[in-house]
Amino acid sequence: MYLTDSDLKAIWLTVRLAGIVTLILLLVGTPIAWWLARTRAWWKGPIGAVVGLPLVLPPSVLGFYLLLAMGPKGPVGRLTQALGIGPLPFTFWGLVIASVFYSLPFMVQPLQTAFEAVGERPLEVAATLRASPLDAFFTVAVPLALPGFLTASILTFTHTVGEFGVVLMIGGNLPGVTRVASVQIYDHVEAMEYLQAHRLAAVMLIFSFLVLLVLYTWRPGTKKGV
Amino acid sequence: MTGIQARFQLNWPGFNLDVDLELPGRGVTAVFGHSGSGKTTLLRCMAGLERTPTGRLIVNGEVWQDERHWLPTHKRPLGYVFQEASLFTHLTVMGNLRYGRSRLSNGHKVSLEQAIELLGIAHLLDRKPERLSGGERSRVGIARALAVSPRLLLMDEPLASLDVKRKQEILPYLERLHDELDIPVLYVSHSSDEVARLADHLVAMEDGRVLASGPLAEILARLDLPICLGEDIGAILDTTVAEVDNTWHLARMEFAGGSLWARDQGLSVGRRVRVRVLARDVSLAVEPPGNSSIQNALRGRVDAMADDDHPGLALVRVQVGDVMFLSRLTKRAAASLQVVPGQAVWVQVKSVALME
Numbered sequence: 001m002y003l004t005d006s007d008l009k010a011i012w013l014t015v016r017l018a019g020i021v022t023l024i025l026l027l028v029g030t031p032i033a034w035w036l037a038r039t040r041a042w043w044k045g046p047i048g049a050v051v052g053l054p055l056v057l058p059p060s061v062l063g064f065y066l067l068l069a070m071g072p073k074g075p076v077g078r079l080t081q082a083l084g085i086g087p088l089p090f091t092f093w094g095l096v097i098a099s100v101f102y103s104l105p106f107m108v109q110p111l112q113t114a115f116e117a118v119g120e121r122p123l124e125v126a127a128t129l130r131a132s133p134l135d136a137f138f139t140v141a142v143p144l145a146l147p148g149f150l151t152a153s154i155l156t157f158t159h160t161v162g163e164f165g166v167v168l169m170i171g172g173n174l175p176g177v178t179r180v181a182s183v184q185i186y187d188h189v190e191a192m193e194y195l196q197a198h199r200l201a202a203v204m205l206i207f208s209f210l211v212l213l214v215l216y217t218w219r220p221g222t223k224k225g226v
Numbered sequence: 227m228t229g230i231q232a233r234f235q236l237n238w239p240g241f242n243l244d245v246d247l248e249l250p251g252r253g254v255t256a257v258f259g260h261s262g263s264g265k266t267t268l269l270r271c272m273a274g275l276e277r278t279p280t281g282r283l284i285v286n287g288e289v290w291q292d293e294r295h296w297l298p299t300h301k302r303p304l305g306y307v308f309q310e311a312s313l314f315t316h317l318t319v320m321g322n323l324r325y326g327r328s329r330l331s332n333g334h335k336v337s338l339e340q341a342i343e344l345l346g347i348a349h350l351l352d353r354k355p356e357r358l359s360g361g362e363r364s365r366v367g368i369a370r371a372l373a374v375s376p377r378l379l380l381m382d383e384p385l386a387s388l389d390v391k392r393k394q395e396i397l398p399y400l401e402r403l404h405d406e407l408d409i410p411v412l413y414v415s416h417s418s419d420e421v422a423r424l425a426d427h428l429v430a431m432e433d434g435r436v437l438a439s440g441p442l443a444e445i446l447a448r449l450d451l452p453i454c455l456g457e458d459i460g461a462i463l464d465t466t467v468a469e470v471d472n473t474w475h476l477a478r479m480e481f482a483g484g485s486l487w488a489r490d491q492g493l494s495v496g497r498r499v500r501v502r503v504l505a506r507d508v509s510l511a512v513e514p515p516g517n518s519s520i521q522n523a524l525r526g527r528v529d530a531m532a533d534d535d536h537p538g539l540a541l542v543r544v545q546v547g548d549v550m551f552l553s554r555l556t557k558r559a560a561a562s563l564q565v566v567p568g569q570a571v572w573v574q575v576k577s578v579a580l581m582e
Contacts, residue, residue, distance in 0.1 A: 121308070121312050122312065122314060124299070124308075125306075125308065125314070126300075126325070128273060128275075128299055128305070128306035128371070129326030129329065129370070129374060130300050130301075131300055131325070131326075131329060132300050133300075135329075136300075139325070143316040144314075144315065144316055
């Protein structure tokens with residue numbers, strides 16, 4: 001067997017995490033991006049900066065604050081305990097929430113750019129053709145911004161797959177629960193299992209390359225005249 | 227109650243719109259003026275694309291907005307043709323036409339087939355907009371606006387982005403629209419040619435205000451608007467082809483008060499044709515003209531005169547029968563002819579343009 005069972009488990013966990021985070025961010029990030037693309041409010045700047053923070057912040061810093069917030073004494077932790085869910089750190093869902101924050105800019109920024117490129121005119125046209133704003137959003141803005149949705153989803157997914165610092169802070173290293181592929185590689189190296197580390201690292205490398213290859217070569221809707 | 231009442235005020239940095247208009251509830255009303263005069267903004271206000279809390283718009287008895295009501299754009303039964311055709315690039319031509327169509331609730335006066343046939347786009351239905359020429363795009367844009375069976379059609383320089391040849395290709399379709407559909411149209415343009423050809427009613431705008439509003443011929447015969455109309459000031463006549471002279475390839479165009487010879491363009495006798503006579507092509511004479519290359523000479527009476535936009539020029543309005551002609555003269559010529567209101571003169575017309 002090329003990969004061990006625990007390697008496969010880690011890969012499956014990583015895919016599940018990245019998939020769930022991408023879905024959540026599609027739901028959460030789309031309205032944020034839409035708002036950022038169209039608002040003229042003065043707090044567009046500050047909100048945009050907050051959304052972009054994870055791009056520049058060391059993951060450990062982000063992880064540290066999230067750990068405090070979700071810990072037993074933090075505001076989020078108290079809420080989850082009061083609801084009977086218990087504290088979130090070192091659970092899969094804690095990792096999901098942390099990753100949502102960590103990957104937020106990778107969803108919002110490409111979407112914002114795509115919505116800005118669509119512009120006001122198609123929506124005005126839709127309004128003169130009897131489409132309500134919500135109707136126009138789904139039947140005009142979304143289809144026209146579809147390449148942006150694709151880019152944003154792929155970037156979010158791959159970025160979540162590649163995260164490491166936040167995982168260590170929030171998730172720790174529990175097999176099958178929070179031990180994702182990047183952590184698994186780290187474990188192999190720590191244990192001097194270089195062959196295992198090589199194999200898993202190669203899988204990650206090939207996966208990342210293939211995704212980027214798709215992203216850079218196949219772009220629907222960018223044919224001439226659009 | 228028929229008619230359109232529109233009152234809008236907007237105060238933007240560097241631009242004010244202040245408009246209070248009563249427009250006919252049928253036919254084509256041209257909104258004419260230089261760029262920046264507020265034509266497009268007026269149209270956007272009527273469509274509800276600009277918020278005007280103090281605005282008031284009543285279209286043939288239906289209140290679209292006043293102090294208490296405000297219909298959002300998608301609830302206004304209008305059609306809007308944007309300056310660039312602005313087709314949805316993710317849909318085919320048919321998809322574009324159906325977009326508005328499928329969102330209609332009640333009875334439609336215009337059928338989808340009618341819109342397709344009127345604009346001659348039946349062969350384009352399966353294409354994506356990127357595979358259409360500029361002229362075809364414009365026609366699809368117009369058909370799409372018609373397909374929602376609007377009770378008011380707003381057209382914002384639908385031909386502005388096209389070259390002369392494409393314009394000539396589309397104008398006949400617009401004329402058919404005018405003749406075959408009973409939908410009031412507001413047509414924004416800065417081309418006096420299009421206005422002369424299509425409009426029944428004219429609104430002249432400048433700096434966000436209305437300079438004049440009234441029936442086309444009446445406004446064009448006004449002497450106080452030369453700045454607005456510039457080189458293209460002149461008279462519009464509704465004429466009938468009275469006879470065709472096959473020897474000289476000329477047609478006699480009859481109007482209330484006389485007739486004019488124009489180049490024969492293959493029109494049949496009895497056909498009604500709109501004719502334009504530019505002020506710069508009209509000269510005046512006190513004596514009956516003798517031998518001259520100018521074949522059209524009419525007897526008229528000086529009605530009024532005014533300064534033109536150039537200090538050396540004057541505009542003279544002459545009544546011939548029921549029709550007003552405008553003549554652009556140098557002030558020196560006017561002085562040497564001693565032109566005064568009430569004086570009988572000969573009107574010599576050098577060139578007649580058939581708006582066909």
